[in-house]
Amino acid sequence: MSEISIERLIADIPNGARIAVPTSRSGVAMAASRALIDRGVRDLHLVTIPTAGIQADMLIGTGCVAVAETAGITLDEFGQAGRFVAAVKAGEIRLMDSTCPAIVSGLQAGEKGVPFLPIRGLIGSDLLVNRSDYRVIDNPMAASGDPIVLVPAIVPDIALFHAPMADKFGNVWIGKMRELMTMAHAAKQTLVTVEQIVDGNLMEDELRAPATIPEMFITNVAKAKNGAWPLGLDGCYEADAQALADYANAARSDQGFSAYMAQAPAKAAQ
Amino acid sequence: MDYLPEELLIAVITRLLEGVEHVAVGVSSPIPGSAALLHQALSNGQARVTVLNSKNLQTLNDGAGDLFDRAAQGRIGAFFLSGGQIDGQANINLVGIGEYPQQTVRWSGSFGSAFLYFVVPRVILFRDEHTRRTMVETVDFISAPGVSAPGVYRPGGPYALVTNLGLFSFDRALARFRLVSVHPGHSLEEILDNTGFAFDYDANPDTTPPPEPERLTLLRGTIAAKIADPYPKFAKTVFNCG
Numbered sequence: 001m002s003e004i005s006i007e008r009l010i011a012d013i014p015n016g017a018r019i020a021v022p023t024s025r026s027g028v029a030m031a032a033s034r035a036l037i038d039r040g041v042r043d044l045h046l047v048t049i050p051t052a053g054i055q056a057d058m059l060i061g062t063g064c065v066a067v068a069e070t071a072g073i074t075l076d077e078f079g080q081a082g083r084f085v086a087a088v089k090a091g092e093i094r095l096m097d098s099t100c101p102a103i104v105s106g107l108q109a110g111e112k113g114v115p116f117l118p119i120r121g122l123i124g125s126d127l128l129v130n131r132s133d134y135r136v137i138d139n140p141m142a143a144s145g146d147p148i149v150l151v152p153a154i155v156p157d158i159a160l161f162h163a164p165m166a167d168k169f170g171n172v173w174i175g176k177m178r179e180l181m182t183m184a185h186a187a188k189q190t191l192v193t194v195e196q197i198v199d200g201n202l203m204e205d206e207l208r209a210p211a212t213i214p215e216m217f218i219t220n221v222a223k224a225k226n227g228a229w230p231l232g233l234d235g236c237y238e239a240d241a242q243a244l245a246d247y248a249n250a251a252r253s254d255q256g257f258s259a260y261m262a263q264a265p266a267k268a269a270q
Numbered sequence: 271m272d273y274l275p276e277e278l279l280i281a282v283i284t285r286l287l288e289g290v291e292h293v294a295v296g297v298s299s300p301i302p303g304s305a306a307l308l309h310q311a312l313s314n315g316q317a318r319v320t321v322l323n324s325k326n327l328q329t330l331n332d333g334a335g336d337l338f339d340r341a342a343q344g345r346i347g348a349f350f351l352s353g354g355q356i357d358g359q360a361n362i363n364l365v366g367i368g369e370y371p372q373q374t375v376r377w378s379g380s381f382g383s384a385f386l387y388f389v390v391p392r393v394i395l396f397r398d399e400h401t402r403r404t405m406v407e408t409v410d411f412i413s414a415p416g417v418s419a420p421g422v423y424r425p426g427g428p429y430a431l432v433t434n435l436g437l438f439s440f441d442r443a444l445a446r447f448r449l450v451s452v453h454p455g456h457s458l459e460e461i462l463d464n465t466g467f468a469f470d471y472d473a474n475p476d477t478t479p480p481p482e483p484e485r486l487t488l489l490r491g492t493i494a495a496k497i498a499d500p501y502p503k504f505a506k507t508v509f510n511c512g
Contacts, residue, residue, distance in 0.1 A: 023334065050334050051381065053365070072379030073362075076323075078298060081378065088366070088376040093373045099384035099413075099476065101338035108335070120342060121385035123422050124415035127385075130370060145421050179335030 007193050009222040010036045016066070018045040020107070020156035020187055024053035024076065024231050024239075026177045029162040029193045031227040035220075037062045045069065047156055049107060049179050052101035054231065054247055057081040060093060061257050069096035069154075071103055075248045082251030086231035097127055102134075102151045104179070108152035112188030116150040123147055139147055159187035162227045164236055166194045171202040175235055184217040193224035195236055275434065275509045276301055280396065280482035282437055283350075286430050287317075288395055290347035294320040294337065294390075294479045296381065300497060302350040302396055304328075308485060320346070324463060324500035338382060344425070345410060346413035348392040351383050355409040356395055358467025359445045360416025360428040362387070362502045365407035370411050380413035387414040390426040395440075400433035406466040417445045435461050437478055438469065444472060451478040469504045491495045 010032050013019065022028060026049075034054050045067040046056055056073045059065050061083030073084040087093045105117040116135075122128045123136065128149065139146035161180050166172045172192050174180040184190040190213075202212045227233075230243035243264075250260035275282075283305035287293055293306040303321050310317045313435045320337070321327035340346055353362035354377045364380045366373035372450055387393055404508055417504045431438040431447060435456045440448040458475055471504035481489070494509035506510045 026334075034343040051379070070379055072381045074378035085376045088371070090375065091372040097365060097371075097379060099380050101335055101342075101385045103332070103336035104338065119385070120423055121414075123386040124412065124418055125368065125380075125384045126365070126412040127380055147422060176331045178331065178336075182333055 003197065004222050005218060006032050006193060006222045006227075007039075007120065009193065009220050010039065010160075013041060013160075013191070015041060015043070016043040017041075017157040017159040018047060018155075019160055020047045020049055020154070020183050021052055021055055021163050022049050022177065022179055023051050024055070025181060025234065027162045027233060028053075028055045028228050028231050029057060029160050029191075029224070030229055030231055031224040031255045032160060032162070032191070032193050033059060033220070037064060042066075047103070047154060050103035053081065054244065057251055058084045058261070060084050060087045061251065062261065065093055067096060069093045069098065069103070071098050071100040072076045075244065075251075078244050078248035080248075082248070082253070083257055086254070095124070097130065099125075099127060102149070103154070104182070106116065106151045106154035107182050109151070110155040111182055116152050116154065118148045118150055120148065122149045154186060156183070156187040157189065159183040159190040161194075162193045162195075162233065164194065164233060165196050165199060165202070166192065166218075166221045167198055167202045169201055169203075170218045170221055172209050172213045172218055172221065173202050173211060174213060175211055177234065178211075181213055182193050184213045189219040191216055191219055193227040194221055194222045195223075195225060195227065195233065197221070197223055204253055206267055215217065215244065271315070271481070271486055272346065273481050273486060274508060277481050277486060277489060278478065279396075279432060279434070280304045280308060281485060282432055282478060283396065284312070284454075286392070287348055287434070290317065290339050290392060291509040292320070292346050293348045294322070294346045295350055296322050299350055299352075300501040300508075301398070302394070303501065304489065304493055304497045307496050308489055311488050312485070313491060319468075321500050326499055327496065333377060336422075338385055341386055344389075344391075346390050348394060348429075349386050349390040350394050351387060351414070352395065352397050353404070353409070353413070355404060355406045356397060356431065357369050357406050357409045357471060358447060360395065360431070360440050360447070361409045361412045362395065362414050362416070364413040365411040373410075374401050377395040383414040386426070387416075387420070387428070388424050388426050391424060392429040394429055394430040396433075397431075398434045400435040400461070401464050402466045403504070405433070405464065416440070417442055417444045430484045435464065436475075454480060
């Protein structure tokens with residue numbers, strides 16, 4: 001696998017793609033997202049696995065997103081995701097509100113190549129009322145009535161995330177972030193940025209192989225040092241609290257957000 | 271022993287965890303997190319605690335579904351939920367106010383509530399703002415329902431409601447809260463004035479007991495240091511630790 005630029009990595013993501021991204025703590029490809037915003041992608045169907053933060057907020061604020069399929073979008077201790085909230089109030093995005101394990105089950109159905117998976121809970125919620133793609137059936141294995149929800153398979157066009165390392169064969173090491181493995185299994189294409197590209201073959205390393213996504217699931221890898229900034233990357237670096245607080249403040253207003261996107265660096269100070 | 275309002279709430283929640291073998295705590299929950307850690311310390315380390323978004327207070331290593339799978343198997347005895355709105359049937363709303371989807375107020379979303387409320391036996395509702403804005407007659411959007419129709423699989427559900435004013439228990443058969451005690455410095459009248467839903471109460475309700483001194487000592491020492499892992503700002507502000 002030859003090394004490519006971040007811009008090249010995201011160049012072929014089409015308008016309207018259903019794109020899966022991980023939580024703020026699981027390896028967010030922030031540098032690639034900024035490149036995607038600069039490219040002016042439109043009408044993304046964003047699927048958060050299962051929640052998101054600054055990445056989703058930025059994509060929504062810059063008009064890249066048509067649909068948000070999510071269990072929650074928040075800037076955590078820095079407060080509300082201002083652009084997400086504004087877009088909902090203005091009716092600018094279509095919402096597919098869900099609950100964390102339902103999104104995970106949908107992704108697992110995609111991974112297994114089955115049309116749906118059953119999941120407990122949800123019955124009696126307004127989430128279920130507003131998700132016409134969810135179904136309630138009577139458990140066919142039960143002796144008496146037992147209603148249970150079916151969630152349809154999620155097969156993203158693209159999975160996009162950031163990881164600590166890849167090797168030159170395109171194997172990607174994800175550490176404890178197993179949801180990245182599920183995302184790569186379920187998605188049609190998986191695009192990854194990494195902190196570093198290491199020598200050797202990660203799949204031949206007994207200790208690393210269990211936490212490595214084999215190259216057959218990986219479409220392309222680009223190196224992006226500090227590629228999750230201002231978010232952190234487990235085991236590599238902490239989140240940049242000041243930068244996240246600055247973003248949260250800016251994102252409270254249209255003007256603040258525009259000014260932030262025009263002025264704020266897309267990368268961490270090296 | 272003098273104590274802070276946060277320390278009283280931690281003491282109240284800790285009492286509600288008695289006998290629980292594994293307590294899990296979600297995001298943005300420093301007070302429930304401190305109570306869970308205090309409960310663990312009181313059990314001489316026998317009780318397990320999972321604090322989401324902490325470095326060292328959790329063992330989740332099987333992806334985004336790990337916590338929910340553990341809960342589904344009955345491995346989590348207590349969990350905490352909150353709501354922008356909570357109503358008299360213990361329905362919670364984490365989505366927003368107004369007509370969905372284009373609401374006038376939008377919060378972050380339902381997270382794991384629509385699942386965990388069904389499968390965790392002892393769900394403690396916690397909200398430190400007890401007003402008619404938060405404690406409403408009927409929520410605008412049900413992220414997760416307080417009770418379910420007969421026949422719906424539901425080993426879990428609401429167990430208690432803790433606010434800055436008082437402690438309530440919840441009767442799942444009646445789908446109704448009962449005021450257990452009023453926190454020191456507050457009154458039944460204040461609670462009635464600030465609650466949008468009907469609930470049961472005694473004319474002269476008990477006062478919530480203050481934090482036990484030996485527990486306060488533990489809290490300000492060992493627990494303060496531990497809760498600084500996921501909540502450094504909270505540990506600094508409340509316990510001047512870290």
